[in-house]
Amino acid sequence: MKANLATTTDNRVRGDALIELVRVSRSFEKKRDVAVKIANTMGLGAKEEIVQAVDRVDLVVRKGEVVGLVGESGCGKSTLGRMVAGILPPSSGSIYYGGKSVSALNRAERRAAALAVQMIFQDPFASLNPRMRVKEIIAGAPLYHGLVRRSEVDQHVDLMMERVGLDKTYKRRYPHQFSGGQRQRIGIARALAVNPKLIVCDESVAALDVSIQAQVLNLFMKLRQDLDLTYLFISHDLGVVEHLADRVAIMYLGRIVEEATTAELFSKPNHPYTTALLKEVPRLDSRHREFQTIKGEIPSPINPPSGCHFHPRCPHAMSRCRLEQPKLMEVAPGRLSACHLNDGK
Amino acid sequence: MRGKILGLVGESGSGKTVTGFSILGLVEKPGRIEQGRILFNGSDLRRASPEELRDIRGNRISMIFQDPMMTLNPVLRIDTQMIETIRAHKKISYDDARVLARDALGKVGIPSPDERLAAYPHQFSGGMRQRVAIAIALLHKPELIIADEPTTALDVTIQAQILSEVQKLCREVGTALIWVTHDLSVVAAIADQICVMYAGRIVERGSTESVLDGPSHPYTNGLIHSVPGNNRPGTPLQQIPGVMPSLLSLPVGCSFRQRCRYADSMCMAEPEFNAVETNRDHIARCWHPLAEGRPA
Numbered sequence: 001m002k003a004n005l006a007t008t009t010d011n012r013v014r015g016d017a018l019i020e021l022v023r024v025s026r027s028f029e030k031k032r033d034v035a036v037k038i039a040n041t042m043g044l045g046a047k048e049e050i051v052q053a054v055d056r057v058d059l060v061v062r063k064g065e066v067v068g069l070v071g072e073s074g075c076g077k078s079t080l081g082r083m084v085a086g087i088l089p090p091s092s093g094s095i096y097y098g099g100k101s102v103s104a105l106n107r108a109e110r111r112a113a114a115l116a117v118q119m120i121f122q123d124p125f126a127s128l129n130p131r132m133r134v135k136e137i138i139a140g141a142p143l144y145h146g147l148v149r150r151s152e153v154d155q156h157v158d159l160m161m162e163r164v165g166l167d168k169t170y171k172r173r174y175p176h177q178f179s180g181g182q183r184q185r186i187g188i189a190r191a192l193a194v195n196p197k198l199i200v201c202d203e204s205v206a207a208l209d210v211s212i213q214a215q216v217l218n219l220f221m222k223l224r225q226d227l228d229l230t231y232l233f234i235s236h237d238l239g240v241v242e243h244l245a246d247r248v249a250i251m252y253l254g255r256i257v258e259e260a261t262t263a264e265l266f267s268k269p270n271h272p273y274t275t276a277l278l279k280e281v282p283r284l285d286s287r288h289r290e291f292q293t294i295k296g297e298i299p300s301p302i303n304p305p306s307g308c309h310f311h312p313r314c315p316h317a318m319s320r321c322r323l324e325q326p327k328l329m330e331v332a333p334g335r336l337s338a339c340h341l342n343d344g345k
Numbered sequence: 346m347r348g349k350i351l352g353l354v355g356e357s358g359s360g361k362t363v364t365g366f367s368i369l370g371l372v373e374k375p376g377r378i379e380q381g382r383i384l385f386n387g388s389d390l391r392r393a394s395p396e397e398l399r400d401i402r403g404n405r406i407s408m409i410f411q412d413p414m415m416t417l418n419p420v421l422r423i424d425t426q427m428i429e430t431i432r433a434h435k436k437i438s439y440d441d442a443r444v445l446a447r448d449a450l451g452k453v454g455i456p457s458p459d460e461r462l463a464a465y466p467h468q469f470s471g472g473m474r475q476r477v478a479i480a481i482a483l484l485h486k487p488e489l490i491i492a493d494e495p496t497t498a499l500d501v502t503i504q505a506q507i508l509s510e511v512q513k514l515c516r517e518v519g520t521a522l523i524w525v526t527h528d529l530s531v532v533a534a535i536a537d538q539i540c541v542m543y544a545g546r547i548v549e550r551g552s553t554e555s556v557l558d559g560p561s562h563p564y565t566n567g568l569i570h571s572v573p574g575n576n577r578p579g580t581p582l583q584q585i586p587g588v589m590p591s592l593l594s595l596p597v598g599c600s601f602r603q604r605c606r607y608a609d610s611m612c613m614a615e616p617e618f619n620a621v622e623t624n625r626d627h628i629a630r631c632w633h634p635l636a637e638g639r640p641a
């Protein structure tokens with residue numbers, strides 16, 4: 001166990017890691033629904049349900065790179081993203097920021113780290129206060145944290161709006177007076193206003209139409225160049241991730257099952273789940289295709305399958321897969337995969 | 346049209362759902378269908394009497410919604426809902442209806458349909474619920490199914506399962522399908538014909554191949570090129586500037602005019618449908634239709 005951990009973490013260049021997760025887990029107690037409560041009062045003693053949303057994940061995000069985090073609904077992407085952004089504490093494991101464990105930072109360092117990592121959410125509307133003007137939304141955090149002086153605030157807001165391609169003359173408007181794409185730009189401007197180093201984008205373009213999505217994705221790429229930003233880009237859309245990311249991590253039921261450079265992952269997936277996922281994605285250039293579907297449903301994270309979580313749906317599953325959890329191991333330089341098939345090679 | 350799949354594509358607010366609803370005469374007051382005819386097997390649905398429409402809705406055309414709970418009743422067991430639906434339209438015994446219901450669940454790939462019949466909707470996952478809704482839509486072997494973004498909220502693997510089942514059904518039962526979506530790739534995968542909507546209008550129509558390989562309307566062209574998978578990774582995506590105008594304040598003339606790079610004074614007048622030169626079944630509503638990516 002120990003030895004394996006060393007191979008998966010020590011090979012990484014710790015030096016340029018902006019943020020690093022080591023065996024980070026997060027579980028939730030599932031709120032009991034009424035039916036269970038009734039059963040309990042009747043003495044049928046149903047057990048408290050625990051969701052293991054993120055299960056011992058190791059992940060490094062290096063300065064300047066875009067890491068894509070992909071997986072199906074409920075696999076723990078947002079939970080992982082919120083832990084990276086410092087909004088949600090892990091149940092166990094450690095997070096290192098700039099080489100230092102976040103739990104060991106002093107107050108000033110912790111505040112700096114919190115500002116350096118910003119999150120942009122899926123729903124541009126829900127994450128903006130409807131009663132605040134755009135100007136107040138963008139200026140709030142930098143003023144509060146003393147990053148800009150009152151006398152400079154107007155200038156700062158103008159600069160941010162310019163950066164994200166919003167007309168400065170709109171700064172006295174309220175969020176509802178903007179389109180979806182414009183609202184997402186307001187959310188981006190708000191995140192940029194505290195000069196972050198790392199931005200966690202959680203399904204940030206999922207709610208947008210294709211033509212507007214293209215505008216926002218282009219903006220992300222331009223900002224990366226102009227401001228030297230690093231992104232953790234969470235998405236269930238493989239096309240978007242392929243376009244934007246340098247490296248991709250694939251999650252399945254709380255665990256990372258494969259990690260590789262984008263080009264390698266898309267051309268030669270290693271894990272059977274990745275392979276299946278790539279096959280299912282409809283693409284513009286594949287017409288009248290027959291879908292070869294992955295059998296079965298996505299299992300519940302409350303009671304995940306034993307061994308390899310993917311075994312009930314995997315076309316290559318062996319008896320070992322039911323019993324033993326495959327470890328995320330280096331299968332080629334810089335490529336990690338968690339599948340027993342790699343042992344035979 | 347029988348057994349064929351038509352993809353109705355457009356961005357949010359372009360009028361896809363309203364189009365689907367008007368086919369079924371479900372437009373809410375004060376909304377109304379301003380003009381035109383809706384032909385179903387040669388007869389105009391707009392002239393149909395309420396009784397005829399109800400018969401058509403129940404027996405010959407079904408609708409599947411993005412949210413399966415539009416179809417399902419949360420407090421009734423699946424079997425109750427399905428059997429009621431069957432018996433409302435067909436005089437058969439309860440037991441026979443139950444067998445039909447079970448078979449329908451099996452057909453959409455629900456494992457152990459016998460046990461599942463006794464479950465309530467909340468006991469199913471989102472993907473399963475959508476399949477139950479599809480099973481209900483299929484109960485009467487309708488001639489036409491209108492599916493309004495039924496897989497948009499689902500994961501890729503579940504979407505693929507539903508797409509494959511729907512394809513099979515169309516082939517086997519001969520049901521025609523209108524698949525409403527904003528996702529061009531889904532349409533590419535299953536549709537025979539494509540209609541592209543913009544600001545409440547169909548702006549282009551043709552076979553999947555001719556529309557996707559040789560888009561004629563600048564909007565369709567822009568849409569195709571905004572898809573990340575159609576651009577080299579890391580390069581800027583081609584984007585359509587601006588946003589879709591509100592249907593309440595459409596510009597005069599071509600409604601795409603303000604976002605179109607080919608727009609000129611001609612576009613101040615409303616373009617009619619025109620056949621694309623090489624192909625009479627491929628039509629577009631544009632003054633400067635594209636051929637091989639540029640104005641002809």
Ligand SMILES: Nc1ncnc2c1ncn2[C@@H]1O[C@H](COP(=O)(O)OP(=O)(O)OP(=O)(O)O)[C@@H](O)[C@H]1O
Pocket residue numbers: 028029030031051052053071072073074075076077078079080236301
């Ligand atoms: N605050 C919470 N309380 C209880 N359970 C939670 C909470 N947040 C997340 N979960 C559970 O943890 C699991 C992972 O959720 P998470 O939101 O991280 O998934 P996700 O991959 O982001 O999914 P999606 O693609 O649907 O956004 C789910 O089963 C979810 O129900």
Ligand SMILES: Nc1ncnc2c1ncn2[C@@H]1O[C@H](COP(=O)(O)OP(=O)(O)OP(=O)(O)O)[C@@H](O)[C@H]1O
Pocket residue numbers: 355356357358359360361362363364373376527592
């Ligand atoms: N009941 C209604 N009353 C008034 N306006 C409506 C009603 N339903 C829809 N609209 C308007 O009609 C237009 C077309 O809406 P529709 O729902 O058909 O779009 P859509 O293409 O289905 O979009 P989406 O992809 O978001 O579902 C929109 O501008 C919408 O605001």
Ligand code: SF4
Pocket residue numbers: 271272273308309310311312314315316317318321326338339340341
């Ligand atoms: S470990 Fe086994 S079940 Fe899991 S993906 Fe590999 S072969 Fe399939």
Ligand SMILES: [Mg+2]
Pocket residue numbers: 077078079202
């Ligand atoms: Mg999420």
Ligand SMILES: [Mg+2]
Pocket residue numbers: 361362363493
């Ligand atoms: Mg709609």
